[in-house]
Amino acid sequence: MKHETRTRAKIGVLVPFTNTNLEADMMLMRCPDTTVHFQRLGGYDVEEIPGSDQMAGLGASDISHDLRMIAGVRPDVVLYGCTSATLTHGPGFDAELAAQIKAASGAVSLTAAGSLVEGIKAVAAARVGFSSPYLGEINTQAVEFLAQNGIDTVSCADVGRELGNYGQGELTPDEVFDLACRADHPEAEAIVLSCTDMRAVEAVERIEAHLGKPVVTSNQAMMFCLMRALNLPRHGSLPGRLFDLL
Known part of the structure; x- marks a missing residue:
């Protein structure tokens, strides 16, 4: 061994x-x-x-x-x-x-x-498509957080329903892929997937291959x-x- x-x-x-x-x-x-x-x-x-x-x-x-x-x-x-x-x-x-x-x-x-912002800046994206499993009010705050760091959100997608503390983590990588695709926009230079309990890491390479854009997850x-x-x-x-x- x-x-x-x-x-x-x-x-x-x-x-x-x-x-x-x-x-x-x-x-x-x-x-x-x-x-x-x-x-x-x-x-x-x-x-x-x-x-x-x-x-x-x-x-x-x-x-x-x-x-x-x-x-x-x-x-x-x-x-x-x-x-x-x-x-x-x-x-x-x-x-x-x-x-x-x-x-x-x-x-x-x-x-x-903070790391999410640094990752977006590293891929040189000034305009992003944003998605998460959050409630709408947190998405609004997330968009403002990015804006205060000089990042413009041109499209925002959420899951369309309230998820409990366990529901966020129960989204499958396939559901995360669909969520990312809904967040895409012609002006988006990268796709942002925000939430440490979302199974986004497993979907990154599939999303990038499909959309032709870098993906940054928490x-x-x-x-x-x-x-x-x-x-x-x-x-x-x-x-x-x-x-x-x-």
Whole structure:
């Protein structure tokens, strides 16, 4: 048996406690010889539909205990793995939370929302088609979040129904593909798939082949940003054109 060294980097991830796909995506994409460590976040009611107030409440919740727990592995990077929890507050809050996590963990800190913006900028897209499993009010806030970062949303698609905290993660890659296609627009230079619990990573290459445009997803963008920050080498399990830019 060939063994990995497990010494290249330790990746810490803060993940909402009902999220079932972020961990799987990180393990799919992780660089050989790295390890990935997860701490689950509370701060919201599993029985509520995840609207703007609930997600904003998650972003504003006290994560000091969670930071102490993830700091225990002495991570090289800590990811805040919920896109809507910070984009509902705006770019300033997102940056402040990243700084708080860095100060508490001593690690490079990246948020899902901030990474999404960095991924879009990396593929040089100024105009995007946006899609997500969110309620309409969060989509509106997401479009504004992108606008404040100099990115114009020319088309926006949602699933057309309210999804609970588990419903977002239960969308299939085929449903994500259809959602992405509905978000396309002749002026869109890239397709954005926002949500760390959506199975978008598995659909990226199919979407890009069909639409002929780069795709940027929350989880893919976090992996791209952490690999760039830690100077990790490209490997064969990275989906999409975004990773051509490493």
